[in-house]
Amino acid sequence: MDDIDREVVRELQADGRLQYESLAQRVGLSRPAVRARVQRLLDSGALRVVAIVHPAVQGITASGHVSIDVRGEAAPVARAIAALPQAPFVTLTAGRRPVVAELRAADFPALTEVMDTVRSLPGVQEVQAQVYTRVVKDPYLMPAAPADVTPDEVDQRLLDELQLDGRLPFADLAERVGLSPGATRARTLRLMDSGVARVVALVRPELLGLGFLCGFAVRLDGTASGAAERIAASPRVSYLSACMGSADLVGTVTAESLDAVTRTLESIRTCAGVRSLESWFHLELVKERYDLGRKVPGDASAGLP
Template sequence: MELDETDLSIVRALQGDGRLTYETLAQQVGLSRPAARTRVHRLQESGAVRVAAIVHPAVRGLSASAHLAIDTHGPAAPVAREIAALPQAPFVTLTSGRRAIMTELRTAGFEELERAIEHIRALPAVRTVDPLVATRHVKDPYLLTGEPTVTVQDALDERILAELEEDGRLPFAELAVRVGLSAGATRARTLRLLDGGVAKVVALVRPDVLGMGYLCGFSLRVAGPAATVAEEVARHDRVSFLSTCLGRAELVGTVTAESFEAVRATLEEIRALPAVREVESWLHLELVKERYDTGPHPA
């Protein structure tokens, strides 16, 4: 799908706040309200953009996470799709480099994380699983910063979150019908959850839609405290994700860029940091799964 500058402006606005009203969105991009509504619907129906609520991991009890580099006996694509079926795996890609598959796991504690890793190890076509256990998410476009200031009170709050995870732009009136409350009560509950940091509604966008279709993963071995180096690396605009970790490296991250040259330049800037001892990188060749609303839903 070809996007013009107005489409791109709409996408960027929805990345900041997926529930912007059509009126506000129209004012920001210089369209009429009906025209803004039509363009948003077209973007969603094309599959280029999906607007959804991302619930804070703490609310779902997702306190442990890891990045797995996986090699296979034979073709990797069927294995990647088998891993993508796991609810603990929000992110799965086919990659270049030493390993054929990279996946992220998010689980309710380290015991579940260990079970998920062992499940993947036991898949018949899996040859090697090399995990990096995350200790702190330094930069993450889909992770809310800070802890929630309010709690999920009851099953009605959960139903609201579940509906918004499927469609983050549901109008309050329709959301009210689905959860069985008045429109006013639904609006009050929803705003409480969003303003309190329980969830954030964002536009999930394929990087190529924004002209940033080159994704490169990297891991870093560093000298000295990892946190200090992490802050320097996270300041790079093209570094879209970064986590400190335990395992073969101290940092793992992603470069999202507009060209191979931009990827190369960003990696060179990272290599130039005095505390960086070793850089390993790989290209994400196919995004098999990226969905951060698949965690457990408490009763």
């Protein structure tokens, strides 16, 4: 990827359905040239543009972070966890525990069952869990919870198609769901504007020059007010959740260098209200897919492109 490719991707990360005309104007290319670049990135597998549906709309109200000790090799354990539909995010890590994952379920009893399933997998020695109580920062979700919109059967078909191809033209989308292009456009925009779903570009961070991913867990002082928001304000903190368990906050630093990671972690350590910090490096992104329960043809591993 060259600098223009990276600029194209950054624009699509903000709005995956940005029209080619607007995208061309923003990156300084002709419409055919920018269309060709996007298609090349999609065909190469470096980029996927998909709709990510808000978990609450999918009936998912409980989620958590698990870090896993293993007996023997860690990779088979990570692959086994990645095969679970309730695990949208799985990585191999360098740190105290070699596998980290996010789990999502309909409710807390269901989340407990999934965690028990992980504990019972061959090679799993110990599972440490933090249950999320609030998502503070997430690049894939709207800042606020979805408005009072309940998708009907047609909306769900739209969302299913957009989870496979977020840039599907309205005319093609209309044909697949049996509506007119105008009605399809209106429904799709309503779903996006209400926070039911976002269409975003998924790309490996190293292709954007952000090849260093570091997870962290924070313990706060009892009187720590606003610490989560102060930490989330860092541009290199790409994800942050408040949680219950062995940590009060769990997050991710995405940075361009080891020095940038170090400086970000140091700023977190010295943030008012932070008592302690544990960190680990993500070595291999085994899975990142948020269309839970949506089986993608030909995709056995359900991993990133």
